[in-house]
Amino acid sequence: MSHGTVAVLATEAKIDRGAIETALSMTETEGSHLDIYCLGIETTPPDSYFAGTAVLLSPPDREAAEQRAQDLAEALRPLIPSWRGNVALHPVMVPGGLISDQVGRLARYADRIVAAAPYGPEDRPLHVATLEAALFAGGIPVIVVPDGGAAMPERPERIAVAWDDSREAMVAIRAALPMLRRAALVEIVIVDPETRWGDRSDPGGALALYLARNGVTAEISVLNRSRPRVSEVLLRHLRDNGAEALVMGGYGHSRLREALFGGTTREMLEAAALPLILAR
Structure with missing residues (x-):
């Protein structure tokens, strides 16, 4: 079938x-x-x-x-x-x-x-x-x-989600739901959440509830921006924790701005050694 x-x-x-x-x-x-x-x-x-x-x-x-x-x-x-x-x-x-x-x-x-x-x-x-x-x-x-391809297991052990409270990130998460449901664990990764977020006291809590109601086992990791670029913080965390793939929104800024000045999407595309699941 x-x-x-x-x-x-x-x-x-x-x-x-x-x-x-x-x-x-x-x-x-x-x-x-x-x-x-x-x-x-x-x-x-x-x-x-x-x-x-x-x-x-x-x-x-x-x-x-x-x-x-x-x-x-x-x-x-x-x-x-x-x-x-x-x-x-x-x-x-x-x-x-x-x-x-x-x-x-x-x-x-x-x-x-x-x-x-x-x-x-x-x-x-x-x-x-x-x-x-x-x-x-x-x-x-x-x-x-990445170059050379990558393993995409049917039932991954650990998938990360880069969450920044954006429309693009939510579109990517909805698109990846079938894979997220099959994963043993989905980690919601948040780097330096902004004060404008409605769930500042519980960053990522609303998303974790959404995922749980969709049959996804999720946990939340809030990271300090300890490096100049968000992408550097993300890449180090993903490497240290053995993520098999990263779900993220693509091009939150305009393509022209990303091309001229860089941005998290471009930086991740340049440096990531694991599959990136993008949507917008």
Whole structure:
């Protein structure tokens, strides 16, 4: 019996291999379908030349983008066991400038996306773009795994939730409820709660009650901001306590602000060595 759809939005075989292997393991355990979209994203060549007073630009490389999608599908095909009838490869050409619309539309018909880390030793602009498209235009949760993939056990021992009393965090928690119910323990992690919170005397208490009413075993950890960045406090705590995954809201600030000045979402995506379950 099928249990929904997981998707991977692949743009480069080497970087996306870990995400695909994680998704293959997840869907085998859950009995869900896996769609792997092999994206050939159209780009405009950077060359141009003058013809009188006009500047002529080279047209977008549509045929090259279609070929990249086909080549990517062929490169990824060996990763799929021949007996896995619930996995499909889809070469998709994405017109230049329409990544958000096109990728968001693909993501919308999945229940979850598994994605490679968008930041690494090399620039990964397409991975950043597809992650943002899935979150903002697709509106579905994304499981971001570190390079090389990650184990996603059916019944995890310990999952952490980064709680900041935001709408984005609550969306992520609701999206992750099936996994949270299966976990032996869910830790609500709060870093330096602000005085504006309604439950200042009992930070996280209302969320713990919500989770308990949804069949989740939860405990609360309130951490002092002992380091300059919230992400540093979170990462150290997660490492010390053996969390298997972290659920958090994605991009509480604008994408532009996060790109220019950084933010907790970006910092966690750059440094986390465990799966991040994001939604917004």
